[in-house]
Amino acid sequence: MPELPEVEHVKRGIEPLVLNQRIEEVEFSNAVINGKEIGKDTIIKQIDLPMFKLYSEGYKITRVERRSKYILFHIETNDDQRVLVSHLGMSGGFFVVDTLDDIIVPNYKKHWHVNFKLSNGKQLIYSDIRRFGEIKNVADLSAHSSFSDMAPEPFDENAFAHFKHQLETKTYHKKPIKQVILDHKVIAGCGNIYACEALFNAKINPERSADSLNDDEQKRVFDEVVKVLRLGIENGGTSISSYRHADGKTGQMQNYLQVYKKKVCPVCGGPIQTKVIAGRNTHYCPQCQK
Ligand SMILES: [Zn+2]
Numbered sequence: 522m523p524e525l526p527e528v529e530h531v532k533r534g535i536e537p538l539v540l541n542q543r544i545e546e547v548e549f550s551n552a553v554i555n556g557k558e559i560g561k562d563t564i565i566k567q568i569d570l571p572m573f574k575l576y577s578e579g580y581k582i583t584r585v586e587r588r589s590k591y592i593l594f595h596i597e598t599n600d601d602q603r604v605l606v607s608h609l610g611m612s613g614g615f616f617v618v619d620t621l622d623d624i625i626v627p628n629y630k631k632h633w634h635v636n637f638k639l640s641n642g643k644q645l646i647y648s649d650i651r652r653f654g655e656i657k658n659v660a661d662l663s664a665h666s667s668f669s670d671m672a673p674e675p676f677d678e679n680a681f682a683h684f685k686h687q688l689e690t691k692t693y694h695k696k697p698i699k700q701v702i703l704d705h706k707v708i709a710g711c712g713n714i715y716a717c718e719a720l721f722n723a724k725i726n727p728e729r730s731a732d733s734l735n736d737d738e739q740k741r742v743f744d745e746v747v748k749v750l751r752l753g754i755e756n757g758g759t760s761i762s763s764y765r766h767a768d769g770k771t772g773q774m775q776n777y778l779q780v781y782k783k784k785v786c787p788v789c790g791g792p793i794q795t796k797v798i799a800g801r802n803t804h805y806c807p808q809c810q811k
Pocket residue numbers: 786787788789790791806807808809810
């Protein structure tokens with residue numbers, strides 16, 4: 522599943538090619554069209570296809586933004602502003618190409634779902650093999666519940682204060698710290714791989730309850746989440762899943778992982794344990810993480 526660093530990488534890759542371009546036409550795949558006909562919101566959510574076209578064709582892309590694991594396309598005409606809110610799901614990806622044939626990963630070429638034809642002659646294409654991803658077209662983000670209670674971006678100045686406050690609330694204080702840092706209301710965009718890595722680097726056992734962490738430990742966990750997300754961005758994310766970048770290349774972050782899906786601890790040489798915490802596989806070293 523693409524996590525924050527992968528999504529940031531996708532955003533950086535497409536932004537220069539789509540910014541300030543007008544969407545001339547939007548085309549949908551048969552899977553999207555047929556899905557709508559049988560009442561299934563395949564990829565395009567909460568809006569019917571003619572309305573989606575009405576609220577995007579002729580609009581100019583004025584800003585591309587990543588928020589947590591979402592990519593937001595701010596679009597406008599002279600008298601209207603909308604936001605395309607996209608989530609890559611398990612295996613989605615955006616490509617900017619001259620023609621569909623330029624998508625070099627065969628599965629992504631085959632499983633394209635939305636094609637935005639742009640005024641510079643490029644096509645912004647959303648592909649998704651497993652179809653868990655989504656694109657919404659909303660008047661503003663306040664209508665979108667995921668954004669109203671989302672934590673600040675982890676790199677924002679106020680993100681630690683928010684994190685610390687959340688840890689001490691009734692909702693979270695008795696929950697395992699691993700589960701808590703996966704919650705986007707506490708930290709935005711820290712997925713499973715990065716949560717395992719951050720707790721390993723912070724030397725904190727993932728099963729500890731949030732309220733058992735002292736001030737120093739809270740700070741360590743937060744700082745390590747930020748560090749590992751930054752490292753992920755620098756290295757283009759991981760390519761552990763079927764995920765591929767817009768250019769078909771894979772990220773290199775998997776070469777920097779310490780504990781995720783490892784057998785042996787790189788620090789003490791002891792065995793890495795795997796445990797399911799809140800439904801997610803968690804890899805950790807019981808020797809090093811207390
Ligand atoms: Zn160890």
